[in-house]
Amino acid sequence: MLNPLIWHYLLFFFIASCLGWIMEVTCKLIQFHRFINRGFLIGPYCPIYGFGAVTVTALLSRYEGEPVTVFVLAMALCGTLEYLTSYLMEKLFHARWWDYSHKRFNLNGRVCADTLIPFGLLGMLMVYVVKPFLFARMDRMPENVLEIVCLVLMAGFLFDAALSVTVLGKIRKTANLSGEDDTEAIARAVREHLAKNSVLVRRVLSAFPYARLYNKSLMQKIDQRRKEIRQDIERKLKQR
Numbered sequence: 001m002l003n004p005l006i007w008h009y010l011l012f013f014f015i016a017s018c019l020g021w022i023m024e025v026t027c028k029l030i031q032f033h034r035f036i037n038r039g040f041l042i043g044p045y046c047p048i049y050g051f052g053a054v055t056v057t058a059l060l061s062r063y064e065g066e067p068v069t070v071f072v073l074a075m076a077l078c079g080t081l082e083y084l085t086s087y088l089m090e091k092l093f094h095a096r097w098w099d100y101s102h103k104r105f106n107l108n109g110r111v112c113a114d115t116l117i118p119f120g121l122l123g124m125l126m127v128y129v130v131k132p133f134l135f136a137r138m139d140r141m142p143e144n145v146l147e148i149v150c151l152v153l154m155a156g157f158l159f160d161a162a163l164s165v166t167v168l169g170k171i172r173k174t175a176n177l178s179g180e181d182d183t184e185a186i187a188r189a190v191r192e193h194l195a196k197n198s199v200l201v202r203r204v205l206s207a208f209p210y211a212r213l214y215n216k217s218l219m220q221k222i223d224q225r226r227k228e229i230r231q232d233i234e235r236k237l238k239q240r
Helices: 004-032 047-063 067-092 113-139 143-176 184-193 197-205 216-240
Strands: none
Touching: 004 047, 004 143, 047 067, 047 113, 047 197, 067 113
16 A cells, blocks of 8 residues: 555646646647647646646645745756756757757756746745645545546556657657757758658647757758858869
């Protein structure tokens, strides 16, 4: 028998993941005026929000009487989580899924002040409102019902994760980061190639419309062409 608190946090993880997905979808609906199924997974949840909510509430509830401390530490914890997620996803799947380089006060384009402040506010919301409300409702649920709900959700989540990792693996085989050569034309060409693979690949690509995806062979051709142009210019300059 697991500690009942573990089941509480597990269900809390799924609920927070769904709330994060709703927030992401709403933001993109406002930005692009169309529905975009956000997240790496197929289902309506963004696990990074679930992990963030569980981490923040588990570690910071002890500081409930110090809201400023909760705000600052929530920014630090969620910012670290976002940075590590961006780094690992880039290394694993050869794609930069979000980039804040164009924003002020960013750290390697992975986190920025524009996201850290909302993270702090969301952390406070989780500690002071969401967690107490949800845990109070969970306490009223029969323990066996709570366990069954969590197990069913976990089974679906693991199946989704396995399928989604397979899809991202297909993207990894085709895409490579360019480093400095992040041209719009390359990204568009690779997207068109990747989109031919499957519906699931197209879903991931539409979920991250600004993901920086590049094709190695295309990059080599472009680099070769640039060298030829540079050599041609140098040759003409010497002839003058």
